[in-house]
Amino acid sequence: MVESLKNYKTSGTIVPCSKYAAQFALKNVDLKNAKTIVELGCGTGVFTKVIEKKKNQRTRFIAIEINEELAKEAQKNNPNTKIVQDSAENLSQILKENENEKADIIISTLPWAIFEKELQIKILNEVYSNLEENGEFITISYIITNRLKKGKSFYTLLKSKFNKVKKTRFVVKNLPPSFFYYCKKLPINL
Numbered sequence: 001m002v003e004s005l006k007n008y009k010t011s012g013t014i015v016p017c018s019k020y021a022a023q024f025a026l027k028n029v030d031l032k033n034a035k036t037i038v039e040l041g042c043g044t045g046v047f048t049k050v051i052e053k054k055k056n057q058r059t060r061f062i063a064i065e066i067n068e069e070l071a072k073e074a075q076k077n078n079p080n081t082k083i084v085q086d087s088a089e090n091l092s093q094i095l096k097e098n099e100n101e102k103a104d105i106i107i108s109t110l111p112w113a114i115f116e117k118e119l120q121i122k123i124l125n126e127v128y129s130n131l132e133e134n135g136e137f138i139t140i141s142y143i144i145t146n147r148l149k150k151g152k153s154f155y156t157l158l159k160s161k162f163n164k165v166k167k168t169r170f171v172v173k174n175l176p177p178s179f180f181y182y183c184k185k186l187p188i189n190l
């Protein structure tokens with residue numbers, strides 16, 4: 001919490017996500033059959049722990065966190081997960097250095113609504129180009145920030161990028177209350 005407070009401008013929140021929110025978001029996601037899973041903005045590793053527990057033993061799983069202290073804490077909390085301290089902007093390079101595989105599932109708790117539009121575009125491009133066809137992108141959104149200008153611009157970008165975007169109900173057992181977008185990368189019919 002202290003680290004999140006110190007870095008509010010990049011974390012976008014002052015407390016880690018709740019375990020309840022992680023379980024809710026991942027309830028219907030087929031983690032068992034994924035070959036590669038990527039988590040963006042893992043913080044202290046709350047979602048990481050749930051993913052680690054639900055995934056197949058053979059699944060490759062990489063969690064990315066920009067903040068050095070949080071990345072260290074996530075690693076301590078999840079000793080079996082590969083935690084990379086870097087920005088999600090560098091996803092292509094990170095995957096290149098780790099078996100060079102695209103992901104079947106990308107899960108993000110990045111604070112999109114505090115990112116400038118350029119950064120939103122940059123990271124979303126990285127997400128899209130590093131997802132397999134039929135791959136799934138799941139991302140958190142907060143009820144309050146979602147209504148701000150940058151929150152709205154993120155949603156517009158998301159819809160322009162993905163053929164299918166679904167929104168969940170609100171999760172009040174999380175601070176701040178949130179919901180999730182499920183986005184599918186459908187094959188392009190030529």
Ligand SMILES: C[S@@+](CC[C@H](N)C(=O)[O-])C[C@H]1O[C@@H](n2cnc3c(N)ncnc32)[C@H](O)[C@@H]1O
Binds near residue numbers: 012015018089109110
């Ligand atoms: C809302 S918090 C979620 C934290 C995590 N889910 C947890 O429960 O601890 C967002 C996280 O994204 C990280 N972050 C912000 N910008 C990032 C970036 N460009 N690349 C990777 N992580 C980033 C922040 O440092 C923060 O830990």
